[in-house]
Amino acid sequence: MGSYVKLAKRAVETEMPIMVQVGDMLRVVWVNYLDDTGIGPRSEKCLVLGPGLGFPFLMFLYAVILYCIKYYINGGIENMEHRTYFFRNKDLFGADLKDFLHSKEVVYPFIALEMEEICWQLIDLFHVVQGVVYWQPPKQALNKVKELVWEPSISRYGADEGIPELREALMQKLRKENKLVNSSVMVTAGANQAFVNIVLTLCDAGDSVVMFAPYYFNAYMAFQMTGVTNILVGPGNPETLHPDAAFLLISDWLARTLSEAKPVPKVVTVRISDLCREAGSWLIVDNTYEYFMYDGLKHTCIEGDHIVNIFSFSKAYGMMGWRVGYIAYPSGVEGFQTQLLKIQDNIPICASILSQHLALYSLEMGPEWVTKQVKDLVKNRDLILEALSPLGEGAVKGGEGAIYLWAKLPEQDVDDDKVVRWLAMRHGVVVIPGGACGCPGHLRISFGGLTENDCKAAADRLKRGMEDLVNNGMVEWR
Numbered sequence: 001m002g003s004y005v006k007l008a009k010r011a012v013e014t015e016m017p018i019m020v021q022v023g024d025m026l027r028v029v030w031v032n033y034l035d036d037t038g039i040g041p042r043s044e045k046c047l048v049l050g051p052g053l054g055f056p057f058l059m060f061l062y063a064v065i066l067y068c069i070k071y072y073i074n075g076g077i078e079n080m081e082h083r084t085y086f087f088r089n090k091d092l093f094g095a096d097l098k099d100f101l102h103s104k105e106v107v108y109p110f111i112a113l114e115m116e117e118i119c120w121q122l123i124d125l126f127h128v129v130q131g132v133v134y135w136q137p138p139k140q141a142l143n144k145v146k147e148l149v150w151e152p153s154i155s156r157y158g159a160d161e162g163i164p165e166l167r168e169a170l171m172q173k174l175r176k177e178n179k180l181v182n183s184s185v186m187v188t189a190g191a192n193q194a195f196v197n198i199v200l201t202l203c204d205a206g207d208s209v210v211m212f213a214p215y216y217f218n219a220y221m222a223f224q225m226t227g228v229t230n231i232l233v234g235p236g237n238p239e240t241l242h243p244d245a246a247f248l249l250i251s252d253w254l255a256r257t258l259s260e261a262k263p264v265p266k267v268v269t270v271r272i273s274d275l276c277r278e279a280g281s282w283l284i285v286d287n288t289y290e291y292f293m294y295d296g297l298k299h300t301c302i303e304g305d306h307i308v309n310i311f312s313f314s315k316a317y318g319m320m321g322w323r324v325g326y327i328a329y330p331s332g333v334e335g336f337q338t339q340l341l342k343i344q345d346n347i348p349i350c351a352s353i354l355s356q357h358l359a360l361y362s363l364e365m366g367p368e369w370v371t372k373q374v375k376d377l378v379k380n381r382d383l384i385l386e387a388l389s390p391l392g393e394g395a396v397k398g399g400e401g402a403i404y405l406w407a408k409l410p411e412q413d414v415d416d417d418k419v420v421r422w423l424a425m426r427h428g429v430v431v432i433p434g435g436a437c438g439c440p441g442h443l444r445i446s447f448g449g450l451t452e453n454d455c456k457a458a459a460d461r462l463k464r465g466m467e468d469l470v471n472n473g474m475v476e477w478r
Contacts, residue, residue, distance in 0.1 A: 126458035127430045128384070131403060132449040135318040135373050141361035148357055158350045160341055162187025162326070166360045174328055177367060178290070178301040180309065183328040186340055187359075189351045191288050191312035191325035196222050197347070198308050198327065201339040202282050203228050212236055212243035213438030214406060216286070220438070233438050241397045241406060242268050269302055277306050288312040288325075289402040291370045292448075294378055297400055305330045315403070315448070316370045317362040322355040377403065380447040380455040387463035388445070390470045403448030406439060413469055414441040422474045427465035429458055 136142070148154055161167060167185050174180040188194040195218070203209065205227030211220065212234045223231050235244050269285070276283040287309055290299045301309060309328040313319040329336055344350070362369075381399050388396045388407045395408045413419055416433035420443065424430045434442025450458055468475065 125424060125428050125430055126454065126461055127449065128445045128447065128455075128458055128462070129430050129432055130449060131315070131446055132320050133315055133318050133373070133377075133403070134449055134451050134454075137317050137319050137322070137358060137362050138365045138369055141317075141358055141365065144361045145354060145358045148354065154353050154357075156353070158353045158356070160344045160350055161185070162351065163353065163356045163360070166356050166363075169360055169363050170326055173363065178287075178309075178328075180301055180303045180328055182303060182331055183309065184331045184337060186327045186329065186337075186344065187351050187356060188325045188327060188344070189348045190314060190323040191286065191310050192218055192222075193323070193348060193351075194310045194312075194325045194327045195219055195284070195286070196226070197340060197343045198284055198310070198329075199223060199226050199228070200343045201336070202308075205229070208232060210234055210281075211438070214241060214434065214442075214444070215438050217436045219286075239397075243272060269300075273302055273304060273307060277304065281306065283307045284310065286310045288315055291316050291367060291374055292377070292403060293401045294381070295400060299401070303330075305333055313359045313362065316374075317359070318373075319355070319358065319362065322352070322358055324351055324355045324359040376452065377448055379452050380450065381405070383452075383455050383459040384445055384447045384462065387459040388466055390463065390466040392470075403446050405445045405447065406434065407443045407445065407466075409441050409443065410470055413474055416441060416443060418474065419443065419469065422469075423462075423465045426475070427461045427468070429461040429465060431462075 162170075162185065166187060170185045170187070174183055174185070186194075186197070188197060199222050203223070203226060206229050207227075208230035209223055209228050210232045211223075213236055215233070220231065236242060237244055273283055283304075283306060285302065285307060287299070287301060288311065290301075290311065292315065293299050303309075307330065310325065311328065312325040313322070314325070327340070329340065384405055385396060385399065388405065391407055391410070397406045397408075399405050409416060409419060416435050420431055420433045432444040432446075434440060434444055437444055445462070447455065
């Protein structure tokens with residue numbers, strides 16, 4: 001598969017088409033971009049030529065067909081890219097595929113790549129995997145940022161804690177929207193960086209922490225890579241997946257940090273906060289999805305000298321690639337700011353200056369801009385809920401906040417890793433195995449990253465997959 005991915009990357013870079021044989025049918029695809037799952041590229045243009053031909057002397061005929069198709073699509077020779085390649089059976093007249101991938105010479109005018117099972121990992125997939133949204137930052141904010149590109153200050157280091165004007169705007173936002181009046185702010189390179197900074201600030205090697213399933217896998221790995229040796233995973237309520245606060249009372253825990261990374265009722269958060277304070281432990285609260293509440297529900301924040309809050313611009317403002325998040329930490333805790341600054345200065349120094357300006361301009365649009373984008377996600381959520389209906393009543397949880405649904409698999413097919421691969425191979429839809437989030441035997445489906453039309457198509461495939469799974473089990477795909 002490694003060679004296929006390298007070839008796909010080269011196809012993206014050179015904008016060349018790939019000929020793919022799926023079973024007996026030959027398809028021509030133009031790879032638009034590599035997807036964000038690490039599985040393979042995404043193609044938005046796929047043509048079925050007809051039955052595959054297994055004879056080398058017909059390669060030239062295929063080249064002519066492909067050339068004509070591309071000529072028609074591009075509207076003339078002047079709009080076409082002529083440097084394309086051809087492969088057959090991983091071989092180019094005896095040349096080794098790996099050697100060719102690293103060669104600089106073009107020796108034959110185009111690509112065909114026979115894939116068999118792995119082909120669906122390279123083309124024709126719908127992804128309901130990553131926690132992303134489909135919209136971009138506000139146009140007004142992007143236009144204002146364009147004017148700053150040539151400013152010398154944009155290319156220099158900035159203040160470790162963030163540019164002053166953004167920090168001031170965030171302080172006002174925290175006081176007005178989140179009712180956090182005793183917190184200071186540090187701007188980070190995304191909420192992931194914020195979490196790592198906090199873990200390095202609060203935890204020593206060998207410490208214990210508590211998380212609740214389903215958890216954010218990056219948070220789990222942040223603990224692992226910073227020397228935390230005992231990660232206690234508490235259960236969620238089987239009906240709601242909300243954290244079971246009673247776990248903190250019955251477990252033999254010595255936790256200094258507890259991570260909560262999903263929307264839960266305020267009463268549960270307050271109960272956990274009280275238990276942490278009584279135990280002398282810190283509570284990290286992830287508010288990334290503060291605006292992503294549905295059906296009349298509202299998000300609330302809590303504050304205290306033992307609480308650190310994390311926020312993000314990635315989801316709300318469609319700024320995933322711009323990498324801006326921020327930490328709201330207790331102002332009155334002596335030494336906390338100093339330790340945070342040590343970590344920040346030794347890892348990113350500061351978040352991208354240009355990105356911080358975009359965050360500032362986006363913030364000026366107000367929360368109304370975000371809620372306008374978010375309200376349409378209810379349609380996506382309902383489409384995915386319907387797609388998961390074959391699993392039966394009570395099998396699907398979540399969806400009241402954030403952008404995820406959790407589906408419990410049938411008892412006979414509880415290996416979520418195998419089910420995920422089977423869904424991709426047989427039905428062309430990719431999801432996350434629940435085991436990656438502490439929920440084996442489940443699937444995690446994100447409904448935020450696709451437009452409504454694409455979500456409909458993904459939901460259709462997912463529903464066929466669920467019906468197939470329930471009625472027939474994981475039938476081997478050929």
